[in-house]
Amino acid sequence: MHAIGIIPARYASTRLPGKPLIDLGGKSMIQRVVEQAQKSSLSRVIVATDDERIYAHVIAFGGEAVLTAANHPSGTDRVREAYEQLHTDADCIINIQGDEPFIHPTQIDALVALFARPNPPQLATLVKPVVSDEELFSPHLPKVILDTQGYAMYFSRHPLPYQRQYPSADWLLHHRYLRHIGLYAYRPDVLREITQLLPSPLELAESLEQLRWLEHGYRILTAETELTTLGIDTPEDVERALVQLKIES
Incomplete structure (x- = not known):
């Protein structure tokens, strides 16, 4: 089973600009999402972004990223472009929300398992x-x-x-x-x-x-x-995330 995880991440956000790069206890939100996804059975985890700052940050912490067009109407469209840039084949593609720093690897694996069926x-x-x-x-x-x-x-x-x-x-x-x-999986x-x-x-x-x-x-x-899981959409969500990180540490 060859499953790829792609995390669409935009810099622009009405309620929380620069959301993927927000610091959560010493790591950016996007880094926490990537690290949680890497604990799953996924073969690769790639960040798909339209922003050079996010791209450079992901590469700097050792992640994999691709730059996509800025005008995609949805994360699904961004995931498709990113997958096509990879020039690889996969049994399934998992679209992982870039604002879910507490996503559980078992949730990703539950979707991957569905694509292992006959x-x-x-x-x-x-x-x-x-x-x-x-x-x-x-x-x-x-x-x-x-x-x-x-x-x-x-x-x-x-x-x-x-x-x-x-x-x-x-x-x-x-x-x-x-x-x-809102965690999606697709056949390519x-x-x-x-x-x-x-x-x-x-x-x-x-x-x-x-x-x-x-x-x-x-x-x-x-x-x-x-x-x-706790999604991050507002400054209040950031405060709740910091509290949860203290509880888990």
Whole structure:
């Protein structure tokens, strides 16, 4: 099994400019993401960036990086360009979020394992059980419903399903809800195909890229994780990350 991890990393960020280079306890965020990914079964881990500063920083700490175009509409498009620059073949490509310094290697391995099956999926992603009403009703934490084989049927920022026979405060008592964890895996041929698709109505309605793939007939297999990670999007997230690093040290 030859699996490659690619980490899209942009310097520009509305809420946190220069996010990949932010110092977290003596190491940059992007270095922590790379080091966590390298603990998994991935054959290679590459940072895909449009910024010379990030590129130089990754090379300086011994990582592997490629420079990509600046105008990619999504991380998926950046991952595709980076993969094509590598001139290699892989069984699967894992798209690892560049703002997840606490990503667990086992989460990456769970996706890689799906592509080791006799009939590997086109696409794969992670799901996690919802454990609180705060998670369930947060529009920032997309939910997902699955079919009986573990393939995603739909993603939404609204809780799915809507349980009309119960008050919303009791929904978790009567149904096992799942939220989506934004770690994606693709077969290389499928990655090339989905980056040529135009935005779809459902994607535009929910602002969720994966709905474009479903709407065009692609199937997304899921693996479940119980682990929670901390993404970095705001200065407050940085403070929480520093606290977590102190706890783990």
